[in-house]
Amino acid sequence: MKWAHVERARDILAREQGTVVKDWGGKLPIALVYPNTYHVGMSSLGFQTIYAALNGHRDVVCERAFWQRRFSSDDPVVSVESQQALADFYVVAFSISFEMDYLHVVQILRQAGIPLRADERDEDWPVVIAGGPAVSANPLPLADLVDGVLVGEAEEGIAGLVETLWEGIDKPRPELWQRLARLPGLYVPALDPKDKETVTRQWVRDMETFSTATVIHTPDTEFGGMHLIEIARGCGRGCRFCLAGFACRPKRERSLESILAQAERGLEYRDRIGLVSAAVSDYTQIDALASQLREMGARLSVSSLRVDPLSEPLLRALSESDARTLTMAPEAGSQRLRDMINKNVTEADLVHAAERASDYAFGQLKLYFMIGLPTETEDDISEIASLCRTVAHHFRGRVTANVTPFVPKAHTPFQWAAMAPVEVLDARYAQLQQELRRKGIAVRGESAQWSAIQGILARGDRRLNDVLTSVQGHSTRAWYKAMQRLEVDPQDYLGEREMDQTLPWSFVDSGVRDTYLRRERERAIRGAATEPCPVEGCDRCGVCKDP
Secondary structure (H helix, E strand, O other), rough: HHHHHHHHHHHHHHOOOOOOOOOOOEEEEEEEEEEHHHHHHHOOOHHHHHHHHHHHHOOEEEEEEEOOOOOOOOOOOOOOOOOOEEOOOEEEEEEEEOOHHHHHHHHHHHHOOOOOOOOOOOOOOEEEEEOOOOHHHOOHHHHHHEEEOOOOHHHHHHHHHHHEEEEEEEHHHHHHHHHOOOOOOOOOOOOHHOOOOEOOOOOOOOHOOOOEEEOOOOOOEEEEEEOEEOEEOOOOOOOOOOOHHOOOOOOOEEHHHHHHHHHHOOOOOOOOOEEEEHHHHHHHOOOHHHHHHHHHHOOEEEEEOOOOOHHHHHHHHHHOOOOEEEEEEOOOHHHHHHHOOOOOOOOHHHHHHHHHHOOOOOOOOEEEEOOOOOOHHHHHHHHHHHHHHHHOOOOEEEEEEEEEOOOOOOOOOOOOOOOOOOOHHHHHHHHHHHHOOOOOOOEEEOOOOHHHHHHHHHHHOOOHHHHHOOOOOOOOOHHHHHHHHOOOOHHHHHOOOOOOOOOOOEEEOOOOOHHHHHHHHHHHHHHHOOOOOOOOOOOOOOOOOOO
């Protein structure tokens, strides 16, 4: 054990409020691992929620561990709370939000000295469990590395998982796998798929059952100055590219009273409340919530703002809270493409929002766009530039365009779509930079090469386990060398899929009917809009059918 790592963990602890520290005696030790930096992991409200839920069990001790950027093969991986080595825990549970962190999962296991593949680990090694949005949608790229994947919202499955682990932790692994496979929403890759033909996503029916708010306050994170509260989960807007919009259905809200009660507790630690949901302004009582939080003395922050509807009380509350930047996501520049992706926002909506943002003296507008969308042309890129210029004309402040490549995701209407080639994405990004540079509008983007690797992982199969475990180095070149060495063709994952073919991840039942996704794909081709989900449940897509 290197003393520097112990000292670093203790320094982290000294700056935290709300950390749970338990004695290990008579308890099931679980290492909850976020496969990215502490700064990124502690910004995840979902990660903090699972930490609290696991520690809510009297017979469980849950401690956190993180990936370290300066990775060295002889550096230990230790928990923050007690500085125990990862291999000393009975369970290692990865919380995975993004596909690119799969590479870090491999690094962490290797660095901890834990055999990479599940079939190489007997009962003397930790049980490795994974969960989170990315791996829930498609567990296959990590299937050989884990003993189980919890598909869906972990709050719903934690109690059963803890009980099963307690009962079977010292049993031979094949027996434990059989026990895990009996749990709803638990995918056990080592078993023959015939043993469990489908795995049904678990989701929380009653949002009041679980609290989802900041548990540990620390300054060493993106949201260090605020107390985060989830006000709603899921989204009924139906943007056809969006994994959260389909794989996290249906939309559910917390009561105004419970949010205010949580805010009252949070104000004991921070004076700023961060409201979290897929679309904050879609919360049905957002006007009352914003006004009452301000009456309590809270300053407010939100991740992004929808412009239809544009909540005036929320806008006012943000301005009074000294928020200087507003973020909006038109996603596409042309109305044709916005109709195709079902982003029901018009240029007039955006202009109105820019004018109101000026009236409230915001200093910056961030506009988020995607490039490489299906049917996109160079003219559509010019339309992004045109829309940015129009918004800038109506806004007395700085406008920034943030651009990310479109990545097709499993369980969305675009799961069959091709991803645009890297050279096309690079050319269109350069075109946008050229058209906006002379207008003083900054353009920021993500690497097209890394986005392509994300696209491979998002719609990958079990062949990628070998690729992940054989990549030598952390670069796009190392990734493609590994694929070439193993004779795995990137186009198998990046190209267009036939609508009638069986998709590798089809054994995961997200709750949304495949026929509905196909219909939405066809409506996208026609540019036909689909109305948002109603507030009350329906049976249009299949999620809200009786359990």
